[in-house]
Amino acid sequence: MVDDVCHYDIQQNDKYGRYLVANKDLDGGDVIFTDSPFAVGPKPDTPPLCLSCYCPVENTLCASCGWPMCSEECSKSATHAAECEVFSTARVRFQKVEDWTVSAPQLDCITPLRVLLAKEKDSERWKRELEAMETHTESRKLRPTWGADQVNIADFLIDHCKLGNRFDKDLVQRVCGILEVNSVEIPSRGGFSIRALYPRLAIAAHSCVPNIVHTILQNDYQVQVRAAVSIKASEILYLCYTHSLSPTLLRRDFLADSKFFMCDCRRCADPTELGTHLSTLKCNKCDNGVIMSTNPLDNDAPWACSEKNCEFRTSGAAMRKMLAVVQAEIEQLDALEPGPAAIEQREAVINKYKSVFHPRHSLLLSLKHTLAQLYGRVEGYGIDELPDLMLERKAEFCRLVLSTLDVIMPGETRMRGMMLYELHAPLMFLARSEFSAGLITQEKLKERLQEPIKCLAEAARILTREDPQSPEGITGLIAQQSMEQLTASLECL
Ligand SMILES: [Zn+2]
Ligand SMILES: [Zn+2]
Ligand SMILES: [Zn+2]
Ligand SMILES: [Zn+2]
Structure with a gap:
């Protein structure tokens, strides 16, 4: 065809x-x-x-x-x-x-x-x-x-x-x-x-x-x-030849090894990765400093703290070693069956490294991306049994990934479609839960449900372009049906 x-x-x-x-x-x-x-x-x-x-x-x-x-x-x-x-x-x-x-x-x-x-x-x-x-x-x-x-x-x-x-x-x-x-x-x-x-x-x-x-x-x-x-x-x-959510050091290593060039695109050249902080660490020598490469286009350039009075410095080689250790730890989690342990162990790793990495660092973001998909989908964490706090956590992770994608992978991408689909569920359940607790009026409920409808509509538009037998294509069709049902149910309110 x-x-x-x-x-x-x-x-x-x-x-x-x-x-x-x-x-x-x-x-x-x-x-x-x-x-x-x-x-x-x-x-x-x-x-x-x-x-x-x-x-x-x-x-x-x-x-x-x-x-x-x-x-x-x-x-x-x-x-x-x-x-x-x-x-x-x-x-x-x-x-x-x-x-x-x-x-x-x-x-x-x-x-x-x-x-x-x-x-x-x-x-x-x-x-x-x-x-x-x-x-x-x-x-x-x-x-x-x-x-x-x-x-x-x-x-x-x-x-x-x-x-x-x-x-x-x-x-x-x-x-x-x-x-x-x-x-x-x-x-x-x-x-x-x-x-x-x-x-x-x-x-x-x-x-x-x-x-x-x-x-x-x-x-x-x-x-x-x-x-x-x-x-x-x-x-x-x-086109992006490498994994978009990886930090600059790992993306550039991959491109040099497998594609034989050193990337110098505007994202690679910017120590903040265009403000997404996918490569940024927290400084443990001072209160407010963050650690970034002094020149991301030079693998040997030192990494330094952003605070003027802080003298913390480390080498690119030490940074690469540290990333490899944490990455190996995260990869082990990929072997876990989707179940309660898959959620709990990931939360534990996020907790362990939250004082080391910027909250948007690539390695934490990839854990949060996976968690955004696990909350609401595994035994003991079904969407209708999640307490409001966990619904809010799922929504927070979805929004974090979406706002990062807006910068590094803007537009109509599969990952955006999948995250929008994930986001609609906690938004819908949170609005309903507040309505049944008498915290919001029916009018307010209708208003609040407009956002999940928008998420589903956009997810359906993006994902129905995929092969109908692929996981994304299947999700696209489900998003389409859910959007129609939710819209119809609103008309009955
Ligand atoms: Zn690049
Ligand atoms: Zn510092
Ligand atoms: Zn044969
Ligand atoms: Zn075969």
Whole structure:
């Protein structure tokens, strides 16, 4: 279902190489273009998964080639046909593993092989859309992953899978570079995150304050790219290649490691992260000071207290170490089942670090973002059993995330849609609870319910653009129905 919307031009400069600009004035939510993946497949470090639907598998293999597959139907899918023939002909089977839940480097060859096979099948598209892609070969050669890719992918495909008469090892390494620099991580139907190479999306320049969003349409993994905010004709289209809620230090490390550039966008350059304080710490040497980098664009610049008379200083390296420790502690919480402990342990970590970090610091904000979704949804913390104080806490966290998004990820984004949906519930229950306690009149109740209706309407507008089978798409439909019900119930009051 590729529509032919094409509201961009390609331009070129020294900083970005090729990049996209709007070719007309756009409003938030407008579709700019839709792109088909050149190839889709497992990302590195993935445990064995079905090579067709990407669900976890254990001991089930394709009857023809002996590589992981969940079912006969998946073995026969078009996605797998060409590689199935390569493996069957060369008699190269997947080497069985002891633990099917740990990453299997054998699978690292799959996506590069799919790019090679797609190149062979559609050499015109390769020439048109991939030939000019950045690979950073010289930088990649200096890294240990180069050697691993040479053995696990280039030698494996050319020597073991006997593809030497169709491709060569330099081309395989080039494809590995193209994937590393240009592919994006996307969700799959089967559950695992995978990677996909979208040639047109890959041209978009990066900024830590993006102005476009992309949605994966799960039936065929097409990507739909929209304006997140109003964009004027000839403005640059910016995608964010990294996790938007991360602090500057971690975003810039990620971009340098995986995308081979040092970001110097206006958010990275500002020690306050445009006033969001996602990187800011509290000073424990004085009362009112906060600690920020003296130059966020220099990894070695010291961090210092904002108070004139306070002499507290620390190094970028010490800051990085500290963030890694706390981040590891927070990641452990992700293993918890959604239940009372998932809420209580997160609150405990927030409490533990509240004197260390600014309340809006990225690490605390990510905990609050998760809590905003857990309150009202887990056993013992159902929305209709939450005391007013906890309803207020849920609302506070939603508003905190929303106000941060307004600055760093403005406009019509999935995360904003999901947070607005979460926010409507405590607002609605708080208004009703005050009404039943006789604290507000019926007129006032009607007035108070206008805000949750607005939240639901906006959530529905944003989220119904998503794939209807994705969690966001499902929430979008529920938001639409809830908005209609709430509006109808108001008319009966
Ligand atoms: Zn499958
Ligand atoms: Zn097969
Ligand atoms: Zn940046
Ligand atoms: Zn201080």
